[in-house]
Amino acid sequence: MYCPGCATEVSTEQRYCRSCGMDLKVISQAFTSQHLSGGKGDAPCKHPFKSDSPVGKLMRSMFWGTVIMFGGAGLGGVLRVLGRQGVRPAGEFTPYLEAFAVLMGLGGLFYIAYALLYATTTNLRSPKAVTSKTEPTSEIPQDRLPEPILSVTEQTTELLGKVDANISVRDTAPQG
Numbered sequence: 001m002y003c004p005g006c007a008t009e010v011s012t013e014q015r016y017c018r019s020c021g022m023d024l025k026v027i028s029q030a031f032t033s034q035h036l037s038g039g040k041g042d043a044p045c046k047h048p049f050k051s052d053s054p055v056g057k058l059m060r061s062m063f064w065g066t067v068i069m070f071g072g073a074g075l076g077g078v079l080r081v082l083g084r085q086g087v088r089p090a091g092e093f094t095p096y097l098e099a100f101a102v103l104m105g106l107g108g109l110f111y112i113a114y115a116l117l118y119a120t121t122t123n124l125r126s127p128k129a130v131t132s133k134t135e136p137t138s139e140i141p142q143d144r145l146p147e148p149i150l151s152v153t154e155q156t157t158e159l160l161g162k163v164d165a166n167i168s169v170r171d172t173a174p175q176g
Contacts, residue, residue, distance in 0.1 A: 003027075004053075054122065061115035069108025076101035 003010050005022040015025050079089070079098045088094040 058115055058119050061118075062112055065108045065111035065115060067108070068111060069105050072101045072104030072106070072108060076105060 002008065003017040003020060003022055003024065004027065005017060006020040008017060008019040010017055010024060016022065017024055076098060079094060079101060082089055083094065083098075090097045
């Protein structure tokens with residue numbers, strides 16, 4: 001099972017991700033119930049291309065970059081073939097249209113390159129492998145846990161316990 005927040009491989013016994021701290025209790029329950037039912041969950045699986053996950057965004061960016069690149073190359077190729085036959089579909093603006101097709105192809109290529117560079121600089125790479133010496137999050141030794149932060153009241157309650165017994169308290173009740 002992988003953490004949906006950072007794509008680190010985690011075990012189903014872990015309650016929190018060691019890498020990003022995400023609560024994995026509900027996710028591990030859904031993962032175990034899906035495996036127990038033979039992989040036929042109640043909800044259909046979302047295709048990563050249609051999701052808003054980082055991988056889905058990368059796939060969409062690469063798809064549209066490819067469409068733009070081949071669209072520009074196709075438009076430029078058609079204009080070049082027509083130009084050799086003496087046909088100028090846009091009249092005197094045909095050279096500008098050819099330049100636009102070249103820029104469109106280059107723009108699509110740069111869009112693909114940007115998506116790939118973004119993927120290599122963020123945490124979209126292959127999930128981190130878990131070492132064989134992993135332990136469930138609930139069983140971390142106490143000496144490895146961070147020190148608890150002292151509250152303000154822990155230091156001031158000591159002052160309340162040191163009341164001087166020699167202080168005379170005036171009684172307002174009637175004497176009689």
